[in-house]
Amino acid sequence: MERHHYILLGCLCLLAIASFALSLASGSIPVSLPTLMEQWWQADGGMERDIVVELRIPRTLAAFVTGALLALSGVVMQVLLRNPLADPYILGVSGGAAVGALGAILLGLGGAWVSNAAFLGAVSSIAIVFGLASLRGEWNPVRLLLTGVVVSAGWGALINLLLATTSGNTVQSMLFWLMGDLARSRVDAGHFAVLLAGLVILFLVARSLNALARGEQLAASLGVNTGRLKVLLYFTASVLTATAVTVAGSIGFVGLVIPHMLRLLGARDHRVLLPASALLGGSFLVVADGFARTIIAPQQLPVGVVTAIIGVPVFLFILHRSHRQTV
Amino acid sequence: MSGTGELLACRELAIAAGHRPLLRGLDLGIRAGDCLGILGCNGTGKTTLLHTLAGLHAPSAGHLSLQGRALAEWTGRALARQVGIVFQHHTDEMPATVMETVLLGRFPHSRAWQWENRHDREVAEQALQQMGLLNLAQRQVHSLSGGERQRLALAALLAQAPRVMLLDEPGNHLDIGFQLSSLSLLRDRTHTDGSALLFATHDINLAARYCERILLLKGDGNFLLGTAAEVLTEEHLHDAYGCRVRALPLPDDIAEPGTGYFYVPDRAAIGSGPTPPTGAFTGKA
Numbered sequence: 323m324e325r326h327h328y329i330l331l332g333c334l335c336l337l338a339i340a341s342f343a344l345s346l347a348s349g350s351i352p353v354s355l356p357t358l359m360e361q362w363w364q365a366d367g368g369m370e371r372d373i374v375v376e377l378r379i380p381r382t383l384a385a386f387v388t389g390a391l392l393a394l395s396g397v398v399m400q401v402l403l404r405n406p407l408a409d410p411y412i413l414g415v416s417g418g419a420a421v422g423a424l425g426a427i428l429l430g431l432g433g434a435w436v437s438n439a440a441f442l443g444a445v446s447s448i449a450i451v452f453g454l455a456s457l458r459g460e461w462n463p464v465r466l467l468l469t470g471v472v473v474s475a476g477w478g479a480l481i482n483l484l485l486a487t488t489s490g491n492t493v494q495s496m497l498f499w500l501m502g503d504l505a506r507s508r509v510d511a512g513h514f515a516v517l518l519a520g521l522v523i524l525f526l527v528a529r530s531l532n533a534l535a536r537g538e539q540l541a542a543s544l545g546v547n548t549g550r551l552k553v554l555l556y557f558t559a560s561v562l563t564a565t566a567v568t569v570a571g572s573i574g575f576v577g578l579v580i581p582h583m584l585r586l587l588g589a590r591d592h593r594v595l596l597p598a599s600a601l602l603g604g605s606f607l608v609v610a611d612g613f614a615r616t617i618i619a620p621q622q623l624p625v626g627v628v629t630a631i632i633g634v635p636v637f638l639f640i641l642h643r644s645h646r647q648t649v
Numbered sequence: 650m651s652g653t654g655e656l657l658a659c660r661e662l663a664i665a666a667g668h669r670p671l672l673r674g675l676d677l678g679i680r681a682g683d684c685l686g687i688l689g690c691n692g693t694g695k696t697t698l699l700h701t702l703a704g705l706h707a708p709s710a711g712h713l714s715l716q717g718r719a720l721a722e723w724t725g726r727a728l729a730r731q732v733g734i735v736f737q738h739h740t741d742e743m744p745a746t747v748m749e750t751v752l753l754g755r756f757p758h759s760r761a762w763q764w765e766n767r768h769d770r771e772v773a774e775q776a777l778q779q780m781g782l783l784n785l786a787q788r789q790v791h792s793l794s795g796g797e798r799q800r801l802a803l804a805a806l807l808a809q810a811p812r813v814m815l816l817d818e819p820g821n822h823l824d825i826g827f828q829l830s831s832l833s834l835l836r837d838r839t840h841t842d843g844s845a846l847l848f849a850t851h852d853i854n855l856a857a858r859y860c861e862r863i864l865l866l867k868g869d870g871n872f873l874l875g876t877a878a879e880v881l882t883e884e885h886l887h888d889a890y891g892c893r894v895r896a897l898p899l900p901d902d903i904a905e906p907g908t909g910y911f912y913v914p915d916r917a918a919i920g921s922g923p924t925p926p927t928g929a930f931t932g933k934a
Contacts, residue, residue: 400743401743404742404743405742406742406743525762526761526762527761528761528762529756529761529762529763530761532749532753532756533753533756535742535743535745536740536742536743536745536750536753537739537740537742539705539736539740540736540740540753542705542725543703543705543729543733543734543736544725544729544753544754544756544757544809545724545725545726545727545728545729545730545756545757546725546756547725585743585744590743590744590745590746590749591749593764
């Protein structure tokens with residue numbers, strides 16, 4: 323690992339801490355550190371403490387985990403498909419989850435049911451795409467991509483059908499789910515475990531990812547078992563995405579843009595890119611969610627809107643800057 | 650090392666592209682210090698044969714062994730320490746620097762979760778130095794010229810340091826100076842460290858210069874295998890390429906190394922005959 327990699331990872335850790343602090347402090351009701359400290363040890367607490375503990379900490383954790391999952395999944399999808407436009411949703415995981423979630427909302431089922439239905443939808447989509455893409459044995463990126471995109475389109479049609487045949491307030495909550503929303507998101511140890519397991523598994527194959535990113539044939543000639551690696555990557559990325567989608571709906575932009583930002587900042591080696599993506603993806607979504615809660619407070623924006631509003635200019639800036647450097 | 654001293658051995662090897670047989674019944678032994686040229690016109694299976702020898706393509710029949718052990722029994726990483734290949738086309742879908750690309754050649758030399766150590770870096774730097782790319786180490790690969798990329802691929806092979814080096818069109822994109830310097834470097838290496846070099850090429854003269862033996866593929870399953878002097882005759886080349894090739898004796902001072910002949914298409918090589926001079930270049934000489 324080179325020095326600029328350590329610096330990058332160090333900065334990202336600081337960024338993560340800063341984003342947490344910012345997120346806990348911001349919202350419709352301002353909370354200051356002294357007030358919080360004062361209330362912390364009181365037996366009956368206080369309003370500020372309750373807001374932080376009951377609302378903001380869980381939501382911030384949910385945002386961080388979701389962002390980290392999506393960014394990791396994005397890195398893997400881009401390498402697996404060798405396509406810079408790939409994002410965690412490209413192979414239809416979010417479509418399947420959305421159909422499940424919207425179905426549950428339509429039936430008037432509540433929070434946990436919606437999450438479970440979303441997860442079920444995601445898992446069935448993962449299985450369908452894997453089954454169809456591997457019908458003829460060998461699966462190459464183009465075949466996998468086409469299968470995923472077509473299955474995605476199928477889910478899209480079902481989503482539209484559900485939206486078109488539903489009326490009133492139900493459509494509103496469906497749309498919020500579709501745009502990605504952290505308002506009711508909660509994460510537990512299971513979600514952290516998925517994130518951690520994903521990170522560890524991917525880190526162990528990080529050097530193979532470096533090789534695969536330069537071409538499948540090249541990776542195979544260097545001794546990478548590309549067949550096995552691709553299946554591992556597909557399922558790991560899919561489970562990461564499914565988990566993220568289950569927590570917060572399909573929040574766009576994080577999984578597509580975070581990996582590219584880091585590559586443009588010099589983190590092309592996956593041993594750096596993977597942890598860096600998790601950190602930056604998490605921090606980014608925490609900050610975006612902070613804005614979503616405060617820009618038009620007490621109204622809240624869907625966080626998916628904010629990720630795009632922040633992400634587009636930042637990404638274009640980095641792209642422009644790095645272009646000037648290399649040319 | 651096997652008892653017979655063969656690094657790589659093919660017995661009754663057959664390869665096919667889909668259902669089309671390309672090569673049948675090849676018996677070939679490659680020893681330390683060997684250099685074999687693979688010739689044949691387009692689509693005769695040169696690339697497929699190289700991929701087969703690298704373990705990337707399954708032969709349709711026959712036996713293939715590396716150091717006395719069946720190729721299929723080798724694990725990927727161990728195989729990649731023994732056999733390395735430079736592909737004809739270089740893909741780079743994802744961004745990387747020159748140094749990162751060369752360091753990939755060190756991939757088979759440590760476990761997947763290990764970082765490259767000082768030795769790996771030194772080997773990589775030396776490989777870049779040998780291919781004249783050290784000053785470009787931090788450049789993005791996509792900003793390189795075609796020739797620089799080809800040298801980069803050769804440098805990655807040097808860093809990989811396999812016993813058997815397989816090259817697909819090593820002269821691609823390289824100017825004549827780099828063609829000779831890079832192939833001479835690899836050829837010298839076969840003499841000093843007991844590795845072997847196999848390369849597929851369309852350049853008969855390049856093969857004649859460096860290879861003791863030539864495998865001339867016909868593309869229908871048949872082939873010719875022998876010393877360069879035996880295989881590279883006007884008759885065989887005409888037969889293989891469907892075009893008349895003349896072997897002109899070289900002057901003594903440049904006949905070595907090689908067969909001592911320079912191979913050029915005959916005047917009657919092109920079906921319609923030579924195009925009449927247009928006069929465009931005959932103006933003011």
